[in-house]
Amino acid sequence: MRWQIAQFVFCDQQQTLTSTNECVQLEPMMVALLSYFCQNTDLIVSKDLLIEQVWLGRIVSDNAVSKLITKLRKVFNDDARQPKFIATFPKKGYKFIANVKPINEADLQAVPPVETKTQIHEKSISIVQEETNAEVLSKVTFAEPNPTKTKDRRTTYITALVIIILIISFYNLWQQGQKSPTVSTHTKVLTTDAGDEVYPDFSPDGTRVAYMSVKNDQMHLIIKNVVDEAMIEISHGENIGVGPASWSSDGKLIVYLAATPQQCQYYIRTVNGLELGEPQLIHNCPAGSYGKIAFSHDNNRLIYAENSGGNTPYSLFELNLTNDQIKRLNQPERFLGGNFQFDLHPTENKLLISSPDKQQWEGFYSLDLETDELTLLFKQNAYICCGIWSHSGARVVLMGEHPAHQLLSYDLTGHDKQVVHSGSRQIRSPRRHVNETDYLFSSGKDNYNVHLIDLSTKKERVIVNDSVDERLAVFAHHNNQIAYIGLASGNEEVWLTDSESKQRKKLTQFNDSRHYVDLLWSPDGNYLVALTLNEIHLINSSTGLFERLKIPQAQIQGVSFKSAETISYSMKVNAQWQVYYYQLNSGEVLAEDKKWQFIQYQITADNNLWLDQENKLFSGELPIAVISQKISAKNLINGRQFNLAKRGPLWFWFERNIQGQIQGYSEITNVLTTLTLTETAHFDITNNELLFGDIEQLNSNIYQTQALPSN
Secondary structure, eight states, rough: EEETTTTTTTTTTTEEEEEESEEEOOOOHHHHHHHHHSSTTTOOOOOOHHHHHHHHOOOOOHHHHHHHHHHHHHHTTTSSSSSSSSSTTTTTTEEOOOOOEEOOHHHHHHHHHOOOOHHHHHHHHHHHHHHHHHHHHHHHTTTOOOOHHHHHHHHHHHHHHHHHHHHHHHHHHHHHOSSBOOOEEEEEEEOOSSSSSEEEEOOOTTSSSEEEEEEEEEEEEEEEEETTTOOOEESSTTTTTEEEEETTTTTSEEEEEEETEEEEEEEEEEEETEEEOOOEEEEOOOTOOOOOOOOSSSSTTEEEESSSTTOOOOOEEEEEETTTEEEOOOOOOOOOSSOOEEEEOOOSSSSEEEEEEETTTTEEEEEETTTEEEEEEEEESSSSOOOOOOSSEEEEEEEEESSEEEEEEEETOSOOOOEEEEEEEEEEEEEEESSSSOOOEEEEOOEEEEEEETTTTOOEEEEOOOOOOOOEEEEEESSSSEEEETTSOOOOOEEETTTTTTOEEEOOOSSOOOSSSEEEEEEEEEEEEEEEESSSSEEEETTOOEEOOSSSSEEEEEEEEEEEEEEEEEEEEEEEEEEEETTTTOOOOEEEOOTTEEEEOOOGGOOOOEETTTOEHHHHETEEEOOTSSHHHHHHHHETTOEEETTTTTTEEEEOOOOEEEEETTTTTTEEEEEEOOOOOEEETTTTEOOOOOOOEEOOOEEEESSOOOO
């Protein structure tokens, strides 16, 4: 829907507010608020009604409403003391007082499109070029019969031309002085399958796009003809996931991954239109290594990433099909996931490698495949991902900070940030389009909710079910409270809810781009501990104020409370996990015996779990070896979190097979039971109740930017 608001045109679909010389990209909540105002003009609307209608009843503070009103006033350049758009009525609410009328598409087509600053600049250059064209000048000359008048008019014309050139020169200098110019783009959807579509890759002729479609935790590789919408799936049998894929430079070959937890293989095959040749196995990778592979500019040289299986970091290799030789490439030191993310330069044999450092911040490296020379371009101290070369190869394009709603572009030193695309939904996996102008990305949303099961009655109920993510839900030890991470306010915050009354409140006011990977209560309920990629945050459960523990930024896993005053965690030291203790009173850090990789402390000491350097599992206050064949030591850690929980003779863990599930095992009955099916690994157990996350799968599609100027 489009609205005429005074001198502005508001489009809620494109999320833009356009005036005669500027097009502003609005934030999603600003769009929702302005849409509501357009439909309810000349009415005094209370804050409570705005929360109900715009925030859809989510728990937000009056301050959040005021801040959004202030943001909206700013884009209109409206003065709250002498308003022309939004008037404030103390203790009553707000009224939208500007003239508003809906725009019919038929009327819109009759109105010339509004020009952006970029279009005005390009038009000026075009005018100068046209006016200096020899044919135009000759027409001007032959139209003047009087030589004196001709000379005067030529002088006037040249003077005007010089003025125009000077204006354009000053405009160019002004543009160069702007540090962060924003490029607003439209997008079009390329795929509309059910499920998540990721890793798009266009054939060189631009007629077909290969992409992965993930449905019910199964990977499918699809090739789609973008002209007639015809599709084929590359399959290697039931329960074998296929993809991602990469095209050769001539578009006649495609290479891809086919894998299960028990096998990992790379295949290559010919492609003619949508007709496929027979698959040729070119490499066996370690089982459980879900990597990716891509052609270099030479069809006989391929680059691929693989690990040793499980949560081990990825390394990069080159496979030469001519002599079947494999070479490990020069690459950054491996931390976290290692060097899975790489991109081939559009014209040169160079890789762009996105790799986290020891502090878990992302670095962007250039690797020359001919000389094997590795160069650090720049680092970003932020939770970002997946850099690719720009079309010119002179810049790096990557996703914005979590939750990523933007594609950003930087020069090769990490400066001159520009916005390539900004939208309302989270984006992933940027790729270059073969038209040498636009970019591809996946955009969608997986809605995580919180559920609770009474293990005695088997009854399940929903604890939190908003239209945004709620994750990492954990029981308090002292009352019915549940804490979780929610995105209802647009960024990650800690929320509290009562398991009985379901009354909720937002505890924190972070208002930034932090990303938490684990959450837990202190034994006395006074604090919550939240783990980021490289920090531990201590959050006061009454005030919501937080502090960072004074420890080095590094890869941290397995956080627990040894006592109300002591936090236990593990960090990697010389490629080996080691347990440390942080004393909250003094800030002192102590090291545990190097024998132990991880220790999970519980309020009841008999439920403590220990893992030694030989990957042997122990339990109890004084560690005793666990000998049951049903309980695997590999289940203790899943990513950054503890995955195995002991409650007396009962054990619980998340098991990811073909379909993820939370399992329970009783030492008394020797019975293994599936408690629930879920794709979300995080769970918590207390008082015979299981708290877990469930995912409501929403479509994630592949989009293409449009009308983007080349770099």
